[in-house]
Amino acid sequence: MKSTGKPEPTVTIDTSGYAVATEEIRSEAKRLLLEKIVDAVVGYQSGRRKGSAVPVIITDPAQAEQLVFSPACVNNLSIYLTKAKKEIRAKGKLAVVAKGCDLRALAGLMGESQFKREEVVIIGVTCAGVHSAGVQPNEPLTSATIAKKCRECSVHIPEGADLIVGKLPLLPDLTPTEKELLEKLDAMTPGERWEYWKEQFTRCIRCLACRQVCPFCYCEQCLCDRGRPQAVDTSPRPSGNMGWHIVRAMHLAGRCSGCAECERVCPMDIPLNLLNRKMAQELKELYQYEAGLTPQEKGPLTSYDEKDDQSFIK
Amino acid sequence: MSRIGVFICHCGENISRTVDVEQVAQAARQMVGVTYACDYKYMCSDPGQTLLKKAVAEHRLEGIVVAACSPRMHEKTFRNAAQAAGLNPFLCEMANIREHCSWVHDDRVEATAKATDIVHMLVERVRKNKKLIPITVPVTKRALIIGGGIAGIQAALDIADCGHQVVLVEREPSIGGHMAMLSETFPTLDCSQCIMTPRMVDVVNHPKITLHTYSEIESVDGYIGNFSITIKKKARSVDMAKCTGCGVCMEKCPQKKIPNEFDKNLGFRPAIYVPFPQAVPNTPVIDREHCTKFINGKCGVCQKVCGPGAVDYEQQDELIVEQVGAIVVATGFKLYDITEKPKGSAIKGYGEFGHGKIPDVIDGLTFERLASASGPTGGKIIRPSDGKEPKQVVFVQCVGSRAREKGISYCSKVCCMYTAKHTMLYKHKVHDGQAYVFFMDARTPGKSYDEFWRRAIEEEEAVYIRGMVSRVYQKGDKVVVMGSDIAVGVQVEIEADLVVLATAIQPRDGADTLAQKLGISYDKYNFYSEAHAKLRPVECATAGIYLAGACQGPKDIPDTVSQASAAAAKVMTLFSKDQLEREPIVARVNEKFCVGCLACKKVCAYGAVEEKEIRDRQGNLIRVVAYVNPGVCSGCGTCQATCPSKSVELDGYTDEQVMAMLETL
Numbered sequence: 001m002k003s004t005g006k007p008e009p010t011v012t013i014d015t016s017g018y019a020v021a022t023e024e025i026r027s028e029a030k031r032l033l034l035e036k037i038v039d040a041v042v043g044y045q046s047g048r049r050k051g052s053a054v055p056v057i058i059t060d061p062a063q064a065e066q067l068v069f070s071p072a073c074v075n076n077l078s079i080y081l082t083k084a085k086k087e088i089r090a091k092g093k094l095a096v097v098a099k100g101c102d103l104r105a106l107a108g109l110m111g112e113s114q115f116k117r118e119e120v121v122i123i124g125v126t127c128a129g130v131h132s133a134g135v136q137p138n139e140p141l142t143s144a145t146i147a148k149k150c151r152e153c154s155v156h157i158p159e160g161a162d163l164i165v166g167k168l169p170l171l172p173d174l175t176p177t178e179k180e181l182l183e184k185l186d187a188m189t190p191g192e193r194w195e196y197w198k199e200q201f202t203r204c205i206r207c208l209a210c211r212q213v214c215p216f217c218y219c220e221q222c223l224c225d226r227g228r229p230q231a232v233d234t235s236p237r238p239s240g241n242m243g244w245h246i247v248r249a250m251h252l253a254g255r256c257s258g259c260a261e262c263e264r265v266c267p268m269d270i271p272l273n274l275l276n277r278k279m280a281q282e283l284k285e286l287y288q289y290e291a292g293l294t295p296q297e298k299g300p301l302t303s304y305d306e307k308d309d310q311s312f313i314k
Numbered sequence: 315m316s317r318i319g320v321f322i323c324h325c326g327e328n329i330s331r332t333v334d335v336e337q338v339a340q341a342a343r344q345m346v347g348v349t350y351a352c353d354y355k356y357m358c359s360d361p362g363q364t365l366l367k368k369a370v371a372e373h374r375l376e377g378i379v380v381a382a383c384s385p386r387m388h389e390k391t392f393r394n395a396a397q398a399a400g401l402n403p404f405l406c407e408m409a410n411i412r413e414h415c416s417w418v419h420d421d422r423v424e425a426t427a428k429a430t431d432i433v434h435m436l437v438e439r440v441r442k443n444k445k446l447i448p449i450t451v452p453v454t455k456r457a458l459i460i461g462g463g464i465a466g467i468q469a470a471l472d473i474a475d476c477g478h479q480v481v482l483v484e485r486e487p488s489i490g491g492h493m494a495m496l497s498e499t500f501p502t503l504d505c506s507q508c509i510m511t512p513r514m515v516d517v518v519n520h521p522k523i524t525l526h527t528y529s530e531i532e533s534v535d536g537y538i539g540n541f542s543i544t545i546k547k548k549a550r551s552v553d554m555a556k557c558t559g560c561g562v563c564m565e566k567c568p569q570k571k572i573p574n575e576f577d578k579n580l581g582f583r584p585a586i587y588v589p590f591p592q593a594v595p596n597t598p599v600i601d602r603e604h605c606t607k608f609i610n611g612k613c614g615v616c617q618k619v620c621g622p623g624a625v626d627y628e629q630q631d632e633l634i635v636e637q638v639g640a641i642v643v644a645t646g647f648k649l650y651d652i653t654e655k656p657k658g659s660a661i662k663g664y665g666e667f668g669h670g671k672i673p674d675v676i677d678g679l680t681f682e683r684l685a686s687a688s689g690p691t692g693g694k695i696i697r698p699s700d701g702k703e704p705k706q707v708v709f710v711q712c713v714g715s716r717a718r719e720k721g722i723s724y725c726s727k728v729c730c731m732y733t734a735k736h737t738m739l740y741k742h743k744v745h746d747g748q749a750y751v752f753f754m755d756a757r758t759p760g761k762s763y764d765e766f767w768r769r770a771i772e773e774e775e776a777v778y779i780r781g782m783v784s785r786v787y788q789k790g791d792k793v794v795v796m797g798s799d800i801a802v803g804v805q806v807e808i809e810a811d812l813v814v815l816a817t818a819i820q821p822r823d824g825a826d827t828l829a830q831k832l833g834i835s836y837d838k839y840n841f842y843s844e845a846h847a848k849l850r851p852v853e854c855a856t857a858g859i860y861l862a863g864a865c866q867g868p869k870d871i872p873d874t875v876s877q878a879s880a881a882a883a884k885v886m887t888l889f890s891k892d893q894l895e896r897e898p899i900v901a902r903v904n905e906k907f908c909v910g911c912l913a914c915k916k917v918c919a920y921g922a923v924e925e926k927e928i929r930d931r932q933g934n935l936i937r938v939v940a941y942v943n944p945g946v947c948s949g950c951g952t953c954q955a956t957c958p959s960k961s962v963e964l965d966g967y968t969d970e971q972v973m974a975m976l977e978t979l
Binding site for chain 1: 906910912913916917937959960970974
């Protein structure tokens with residue numbers, strides 16, 4: 001399903017702030033390590049291909065010069081802070097480079113007892129947007145190459161970080177493609193919607209990249225890998241695929257912070273973030289709740305309030 | 315497990331009327347793992363249970379499915395039978411083919427098919443059942459009583475006399491409750507103070523009772539046998555250890571015009587006061603809201619005149635923690651204040667009765683204070699407005715009670731009797747006075763109650779008018795009561811000197827908040843709910859918490875005292891053992907797979923989930939996982955449903971069992 005809006009003229013986005021961010025990340029990382037405020041910094045470094053970026057964990061102040069920030073810094077680094085990443089957590093106190101969207105995941109993880117606020121230094125980075133999946137890393141950031149989630153980003157400047165680096169340029173108005181898609185889905189009949197998702201999920205090859213990249217899929221033993229009893233058929237067949245994606249959507253409801261990493265890594269281009277956003281929308285309508293705004297002890301799905309919607313009880 | 319016996323009950327005709335039980339038995343014999351199946355008219359009867367025990371021995375059964383009624387009804391019966399037959403009781407399960415099948419269906423063929431399915435599911439569950447051993451938890455043999463009225467006092471004395479420690483917590487500065495306010499009590503007309511105050515003294519002198527007055531329950535943690543109670547002792551401003559109760563401070567307090575709550579605002583009290591002369595403990599308390607010292611700092615007389623130096627303006631509220639094993643809730647009642655409509659409540663007021671506006675329209679408790687020898691008038695019945703002796707008094711029953719359209723549909727139970735008592739007390743003090751009573755009907759089911767009521771009419775000449783009152787208004791110095799006499803079918807108007815309203819009994823303010831702290835249930839009026847209306851009338855559904863007195867529903871003194879003693883007996887039953895047995899249907903965490911997100915801890919309604927640190931041999935923290943305290947867990951299974959990695963499982967309801975059950979369908 002493609003957006004049916006008129007093709008918009010390509011707009012180039014000012015990325016001068018990224019160089020500023022890079023410089024500031026390097027100096028802050030160096031300072032944090034030198035002053036022994038943290039033991040390791042989770043950030044991005046340049047990849048082998050020109051213009052690309054990959055996650056890196058540095059422990060030596062001298063390594064701080066490797067750190068970069070660019071539109072190719074697509075990864076959500078909060079995943080490295082979950083309890084499952086024992087070897088990283090074992091390094092001691094961590095600092096992490098976080099875009100606005102990543103910070104929402106960090107807030108969610110704190111609410112789920114994955115780490116405490118005082119255990120992590122968050123280097124918030126102002127971000128004009130990152131590349132969409134499949135874009136060559138050295139391509140300039142334009143309205144054509146920017147990720148869908150960034151088109152309607154509301155957290156260009158992260159909130160709640162320990163320090164903020166970078167400079168936000170003047171941003172062009174971009175059409176919210178994903179929101180339009182969601183509206184189109186909402187307009188369908190339940191039958192049509194079911195067909196749409198069935199069609200999407202038949203493509204799934206169960207590589208489980210969506211699970212591996214998700215900061216909230218931190219279980220060391222996924223229930224979908226269990227054999228006895230088997231909750232979800234593990235082979236890539238329609239019934240098991242549907243089962244897996246429903247389990248995934250349900251487990252993320254009220255938790256997903258919308259980083260869209262699942263959709264980025266999906267080799268079969270299944271619009272997974274669309275499903276996440278649909279769940280988020282339901283949560284907002286039912287409980288006026290948005291995940292990841294602040295670290296919360298209890299989300300709406302783990303608490304009971306007499307004012308909760310009871311209409312489902314007939 | 316492969317040697318399962320299936321026992322299908324006809325339940326007289328309750329099941330066999332709609333379900334072909336023989337066919338179900340036949341189908342059961344074909345199920346994998348079933349060795350033996352039979353049906354019988356009354357499986358729960360002695361011959362039925364014998365049949366089960368015999369079959370276990372004859373067919374060497376290793377598991378049992380009894381297809382009958384709800385497990386709430388007879389699970390214990392059959393598990394005991396299984397145990398008697400030498401099986402672990404938790405290898406016996408019930409398939410509910412009565413409430414879930416025969417009672418709700420008409421079609422015999424379909425109902426039989428459904429009953430077969432239900433049996434099949436339970437067979438699958440039993441195949442994967444494991445032997446479970448009951449959990450034992452130690453019992454702290456110390457009881458908490460909340461409320462120091464006659465209910466709390468009776469329960470406290472009974473438990474303490476049995477040799478157990480008791481902690482009695484009372485919100486007011488003195489124990490005694492409403493009974494201490496009454497003049498004389500029905501049906502014998504003995505003086506309330508005379509029978510009440512010795513009990514109060516017994517409490518304070520009892521070596522096993524710790525009394526906390528002017529205190530409230532702050533929070534409740536723990537579970538049956540092991541509660542931890544935080545009590546807030548409000549600042550009394552008087553050191554209880556030093557005070558001798560001489561009363562000089564009260565005499566000298568310059569602030570003397572504070573309406574006396576104990577006398578229903580008919581008299582006055584100083585800012586440092588005891589609620590009534592016979593108060594227990596006899597230690598005054600400073601009402602900081604009205605004390606000049608606390609308002610502007612310009613007094614301090616009481617401190618100066620206090621010989622032992624007991625007055626302490628600096629005293630602070632204090633939190634103390636008490637460990638107890640059982641709780642008796644005896645928080646009592648209040649009278650429905652009809653002057654205005656309570657905010658946000660379905661209950662409507664009675665503006666038309668002028669209560670609160672006309673001074674000579676009073677409620678029953680106010681009349682008690684007027685008639686009481688220790689009351690503000692020394693027992694002389696006079697009108698609050700001008701102090702004259704009323705010659706015509708109108709009593710109105712059922713004000714608020716039994717008035718569905720006004721929001722309260724229950725009967726307050728005591729008003730018929732106390733109104734009859736009021737007419738007598740009045741007649742005894744004002745010989746030429748006339749009492750009129752408007753009533754719907756007289757409810758006098760108690761020992762010597764009806765005789766008492768007849769006496770009010772026949773000997774004490776009270777005029778009973780069957781009918782309702784529509785309006786009460788002031789006319790000169792008279793109060794006119796407009797009502798109907800349905801026996802004659804006429805409207806009546808009585809020009810009275812005093813009107814006494816028997817207003818409804820309601821639970822105390824804050825009853826709901828306390829219930830939430832305790833985790834007990836309450837009805838729409840905030841009366842606490844018993845576990846079973848007939849068979850468990852003094853127990854709460856929450857284990858280890860018991861009810862006494864009017865907090866559970868309107869009650870008179872004899873009923874309250876009986877219930878308090880019953881609650882005490884329940885507490886003593888609990889304390890008769892050192893260890894408490896609990897059902898082993900509890901959740902367990904698979905620590906290997908738990909990721910410590912602690913979602914289970916957030917959803918647990920019983921506070922059973924704790925954090926557990928896993929350390930290596932050197933003592934280094936490896937990770938934090940969830941731990942379910944089996945002593946607290948109630949086996950509701952919410953954690954199991956919540957756990958994202960399915961690392962929590964409920965014994966007897968494991969995922970494997972539930973999936974196997976579903977797969978039979």
